Amino acid sequence: VRVLVAEVLITGAPPQLEEEIYRVIKTRPGRATTRSQLQEDVNAIFATGFFSSVDVQPEDTPLGVRISFIVRANPVLRxxxxxxxxxxxxxxxxxxxxxxxxxxxxxxxxxxxxxxxxxxxxxxxxxxxxxxxxxxxxxxxxxxxxxxxxxxxxEGVIEAVKVRFLDEDGNPIVDENGNPLPSMTDQEEPVGGNTRPFIITREVELKSGSVFNRKKAQRDLQRVFGLGIFDDVRFSFEPGTDPRQVVIVVDVIEKSSGSIAAGAGLSSASGFFGTVSYQQQNLGGNNQTLGGEFQLGTRELLFDLSFTDPWIAGDPFRTSYTVNAFRRRSISLVFNGGSGENNIKVPNDDNDGDRPRIVRTGGGVTFRRPLSQDVFKRSEWTASLGLKYQHVAIEDSDGDVRPESTDGELLSFSDSGEDDLTTVQLGAVRDLRNSTTQPTNGSLLRLGMEQSIPIGSGSILMNRLRGSYSFYIPVEFTNFTEGPQALAFNIQGGTILGDLPPYEAFIVGGSNSVRGFAEGDLASGRSYLQATAEYRFPIFSVIGGALFVDAGTDLGSAGSVPGEPGEQRDLPGTGLGYGLGVRVQSPLGPIRVDFGLNTEGDSRLHFGIGEKF
The missing domain is CATH 3.10.20.310 (membrane protein fhac)
Structure with missing residues (x-):
């Protein structure tokens, strides 16, 4: 039904809003209107957003219908x-x-x-x-x-954080009836997998009662994946018992964490030998590592056993420890360098001399802890404390103890050719690098002290001090391809106070020291100082390059090593190496190939895994 509008009135609106109402309504005096038109006008007034209630009242008059819009404006927002x-x-x-x-x-x-x-x-x-x-x-x-x-x-409050195991295809593991296994809290034992749930949830910063945050969740996933025992890690959600909350589920696909290997070979130190090695990275589902290697040769039985717990259960500060036991046999670079020239020998049955072997049998324990109250943030400082015992024997290739060289110099600290070395080790590391694998900015400081306890054979009282400082400066000198470029610098040094078994002397020269020299062929001393400057740059794809200069010196301390092995071998004591290298990125880290020239007029090709520093 259409009616003629005689008048339109606005009631309850502030003056500044009356004009807005007249602007949006279509009902006008002198025109016809309908009930549906009036409803549209009410809706239009509501749509302005200024009013909490709107009503319309039609009223008959001699001239037509009077339409009154009765409104109530919202209050002023404070x-x-x-x-x-x-x-x-x-x-x-x-x-x-x-x-x-x-x-x-x-x-x-x-x-x-x-x-x-x-x-x-x-x-x-x-x-x-x-x-x-x-x-x-x-x-x-x-x-x-x-x-x-x-x-x-x-805000997305988390009710609980749980764990669920997935199969290799990423689907939930099911029971014998084909039903998915339920997710587990950190108090439960694992079902469907090996890893205990609390090993995973303690790496997750998101906790019950906190608010879900994507950025934290990404860091949590990185930490869990960084344990190295999973092929894949992801988050999923389950409704909480309170519909206003959510359950975070850490879905993991476990990787094979155990391995065993066997082999055989021939070496100058051990003769013919066979080896068996075992590695378990997730012992008992606790992310603990147990490793062992046994080597049985015609001359020696050697072994190396270790157990590492990366985070002691219940410790609030991510303290880790490693226990190891070993029997190792090696050619000492103090007495025999990589070039094979002027090597020190011990007598043997053939009277033509033999290279001395250093046989170390012992064990130790080392504790490490980041010095940060927040275990979820990268700590600048990490400290370590260790105790190690070694029984050190000087032997020939047949396994006979030979305390003296062919020149009559004592190669051990005690006259028997066998020493007991018990040491307490303290260390501190401050890492401010922007990357642990390819740093271009920041610095790395390492400090270490090793104090021996004078007990056992030789009653050795020795204090070893070492320090190393590296820093990195980002540069853009070349444009072969996109990638990190940096100037990298390192300076390091050390000294030994008190007693000094000759085989414990510092050695200088080699792929991780002064390149261009063979391993241990630059210096052997009670003290040393070493410096390196490198320019690292990308060439293409996974290939990078480096220009380097290395310098090292024993600070004239070769003569203070008992037996003076450095002087007997006629080592330079001070030298410089320089050259260029290639870096090939691989899953193991950069494969390093360096060609170096030295101040003695020689050159050397060096191979290694990872950057020098």
Whole structure:
């Protein structure tokens, strides 16, 4: 039914809003209208966002129908507040300062619900930008008379963190009836896998009662994957017992963590030999490593056993420890360098001399701990404390003890040719590098002290001090291809105070020392100082290059080593090496090939894994 409109009145609107109402309605005096048209006008007035209620009243008059729009404007907005759901859980992420920043332009004006909705969208966007992907505004309470609007936010509170094992295809492992196994809390024993759940959850910073954050979650996944016992790690979600909360599930695919190998060979130190090795990286599901290698030769039985716990259960500071036992046999670079010239020999049955073998039998324990109260942040400092015992014997190739060289110089500290060396080791590392594999910025400081306890054969009282400092400067000198470029510098040195068994002297020269010299062919002394400068640059794809200069010296201390092995071998004592190298990136790290020239007029090709420093 259409009726003629005689008059249109607005009641309850502030003067500044009457014009807005007249602008949006289509009902006009002198024109016909219908009930549906009036409803559209009511909707249009609501759509302006300024009004909490709108009503329309038609009234007959002699000239036609008078239409009255009765409205109630929203109060002036004074403040927007936030409360989180569920009440009392977690800690509110957004602060009042950020809320005011988003809504401040609306303060002091009549509340407009459209503008308020835009502000809510900005608040939701802020949560996403900060990594709170599950957070969102779920309700807005009725504005109070004093102009306060309270937004209700479900920030994504975590009810629990659980663990679930997946098969190699990434599907949940099922029971004998084909039903997926349930996820596990850190208090439960593993079902469907080997790793104990708490080994995984202790690497996760997201905890029950905290708010889910994507950035934290990514770091958590990296830490869990970094354990080295999983092929894949991912997060999934389960509903909590409270629908306003969520259960975080760490889904893992375990990798094979054990290996065994056997082999045979021939070496100058051991003669013909056979080896058996065993490695288990996830012993008992505790992420503990057990390794062992046995070598049985025609001359010696050698072995090396170790057990490492990377994080002692219940320790709040990520303290680790390693226990090892060993029997090792080697050619000492103090007495025999890589070039084979002027080597020191011991008598043998053939009277033509033999290279001395250093046989070390013993064991030890070392504790390490990052010096940070927050185990989820990279610690600048790491400290270590260890205790080691070694029984050291000087032998010939047949395994007979030979305390003296063919020149009558004592090669051990005691006259018997067998020493007992018990040492306490202290170390500290400060790592400020931007990368552990290809640093281009930052520095690395290493400090170490080793103090022997004078017990057993030889009663050795020795103190070894060492220090190393590396720093890196990013540069862009070449443009062969994109990749990191840096100038890398290292200076290191050490000295030994007190007693000095000859085989414990510092050696200088070789692939990890001064390149261009064979291993141990530059110096052998009580003290040493060494410096390196490198320019590292990419060439193409996985190939990089390096230019280097190395320098080293024994600081004139060769004569203070008992038996003076450095002087007997006529080592230079001080020298310089320089050259160029190639780096090939591989899963094991950079494969390093360096060609070096030295100040003695010789050259050498060096191979290694990983950068020198």
């Amino acid at each position: 403040q927007v507040a936030v409360k989180t759901e569920p009440p009392g859980e977690g800690q509110r992420i957004v602060n009042q300062e950020k809320i005011n920043e988003i809504f401040s332009e609306q303060y002091g004006s009549i509340l407009n619900l459209r503008d308020l909705q835009e502000g809510i969208k900005k608040l939701n966007d802020w949560y996403k930008e900060e990594g709170y992907d599950l957070a969102q505004v779920i309700d807005a309470e009725q504005v109070t008379p004093d102009g306060t609007v309270t937004l209700v936010v479900a």
